[in-house]
Amino acid sequence: MSTFKAPKGTYDLLPPDSGRFLAVREAIAAPLRDAGYGYIETPGFEDVRLFARGVGESTDIVSKEMYVFTTKGGDELALRPEGTAAVLRAVLESNLHKTGNLPVKVWYSGSQYRYERPQKGRYRHFSQVGAEAIGAEDPLLDAELIILADQAYRSLGLTRHRILLNSLGDATCRPVYRAALQDFLRALDLDEETRRRVEINPLRVLDDKRPEVRDQLTGAPLLADYLCDACKAYHEEVRALLDGAGVRYEDDPKLVRGLDYYTRTTFEFVHDGLGSQSAVGGGGRYDGLSEMLGGPELPSVGWALGVDRTVLALEAEGVVLDLPPVTSVYAIPLGEAARRALFEKVTELRRAGIATDLSFGGRGLKGAMKSANRSGARLALIAGERDLVDGSVQLKDLESGEQHAVPLAQAVAEIQRLLG
Numbered sequence: 489m490s491t492f493k494a495p496k497g498t499y500d501l502l503p504p505d506s507g508r509f510l511a512v513r514e515a516i517a518a519p520l521r522d523a524g525y526g527y528i529e530t531p532g533f534e535d536v537r538l539f540a541r542g543v544g545e546s547t548d549i550v551s552k553e554m555y556v557f558t559t560k561g562g563d564e565l566a567l568r569p570e571g572t573a574a575v576l577r578a579v580l581e582s583n584l585h586k587t588g589n590l591p592v593k594v595w596y597s598g599s600q601y602r603y604e605r606p607q608k609g610r611y612r613h614f615s616q617v618g619a620e621a622i623g624a625e626d627p628l629l630d631a632e633l634i635i636l637a638d639q640a641y642r643s644l645g646l647t648r649h650r651i652l653l654n655s656l657g658d659a660t661c662r663p664v665y666r667a668a669l670q671d672f673l674r675a676l677d678l679d680e681e682t683r684r685r686v687e688i689n690p691l692r693v694l695d696d697k698r699p700e701v702r703d704q705l706t707g708a709p710l711l712a713d714y715l716c717d718a719c720k721a722y723h724e725e726v727r728a729l730l731d732g733a734g735v736r737y738e739d740d741p742k743l744v745r746g747l748d749y750y751t752r753t754t755f756e757f758v759h760d761g762l763g764s765q766s767a768v769g770g771g772g773r774y775d776g777l778s779e780m781l782g783g784p785e786l787p788s789v790g791w792a793l794g795v796d797r798t799v800l801a802l803e804a805e806g807v808v809l810d811l812p813p814v815t816s817v818y819a820i821p822l823g824e825a826a827r828r829a830l831f832e833k834v835t836e837l838r839r840a841g842i843a844t845d846l847s848f849g850g851r852g853l854k855g856a857m858k859s860a861n862r863s864g865a866r867l868a869l870i871a872g873e874r875d876l877v878d879g880s881v882q883l884k885d886l887e888s889g890e891q892h893a894v895p896l897a898q899a900v901a902e903i904q905r906l907l908g
């Protein structure tokens with residue numbers, strides 16, 4: 489062991505388990521690509537003010553969880569805690585929204601950093617795949633994104649995820665509701681910090697997970713009762729579209745999100761096998777964010793799914809992903825001359841697109857066979873001095889144990905035939 493450890497709240501992805509991470513990322517990305525979302529990648533850090541403005545000063549993310557640092561040049565930067573603000577910054581900066589092709593549909597994948605209290609499913613470095621549809625106000629888009637996330641979870645074999653759905657209203661109806669909620673909350677027995685939150689961002693008090701707060705929220709006014717006609721119609725349309733797609737969801741009138749910029753459609757994906765870190769993903773509409781960043785009016789909708797928690801959800805459901813074996817052929821050279829001859833074959837096989845590994849370091853047959861079996865390969869390609877004198881190699885089927893000799897020159901063709 490070295491004297492160093494991974495920083496608190498982080499962990500390493502190691503093979504072979506890391507294969508599941510890649511598979512989850514890919515499973516989330518595949519439906520997006522097929523639905524016209526293009527890949528976008530932004531830097532791992534941004535001007536701290538982008539997040540302060542775009543996520544909201546009063547959010548936990550900005551007020552408590554950000555990794556902020558000053559560069560040698562004097563810039564105040566923050567490691568990104570989430571993806572949306574940066575994606576919108578990039579779209580505005582590159583004028584992607586001016587191509588006349590709205591909405592701009594993009595997806596991203598990458599690390600996020602939040603200074604949180606680490607626990608299972610809650611890390612300081614974690615991974616998200618996210619999608620954003622920027623520049624169109626259309627319930628079809630809200631529905632499309634929810635359906636694509638559901639499709640991703642299903643393609644992984646998850647069945648115990650649930651979709652919670654709500655509407656947060658818009659600039660017309662939310663202020664009325666906000667005032668009513670504040671009146672209600674001001675009368676409660678709350679601690680100092682929560683009282684402050686009531687004044688700055690009362691909706692987020694509804695998101696409080698503490699039982700002593702939750703108990704008092706029972707009679708709180710609900711946004712659903714305050715939605716203006718336009719918001720109500722929009723929300724009904726999203727619900728009808730999900731119904732039409734056969735995607736089940738639960739109306740959750742208390743669902744709010746930790747980020748300030750959400751309007752109208754808000755949703756969360758939860759998984760019941762994860763204990764208190766039950767959210768595997770979340771998102772919603774953020775019609776006002778572009779203007780908050782100094783851009784034009786660009787109503788948008790998006791989500792971010794947590795890769796780490798999705799992997800935990802797979803574990804909780806006991807889903808074993810059907811990952812293709814990393815190695816198809818494992819070469820075992822016995823002796824100096826065989827090393828060279830087989831290394832050539834290995835290179836040839838790899839160039840032919842066949843996943844091939846070999847035994848390094850001049851190991852004996854027994855140890856090398858163990859590695860071959862552990863690699864998951866279907867075939868072992870074995871050659872000793874005597875085989876080479878005959879101009880042949882041994883091909884061993886690692887499942888049946890059957891072995892036969894083939895001419896060295898035909899080894900690649902024979903392997904291709906056997907692997908189909």
Ligand code: ATP
Pocket residue numbers: 570602604609610611612613614615616745746765766767768769770771792793794795796797798
């Ligand atoms: P939570 O309520 O659990 O703190 P959140 O509302 O902060 O979640 P979002 O900002 O919406 O989460 O991020 C979307 C997804 O990213 C979450 O549903 C979760 O799967 C994942 N995620 C967020 N924070 C963490 C974290 N600290 N560690 C691991 N995954 C995380």
Ligand code: MG
Pocket residue numbers: 746
């Ligand atoms: Mg959080």
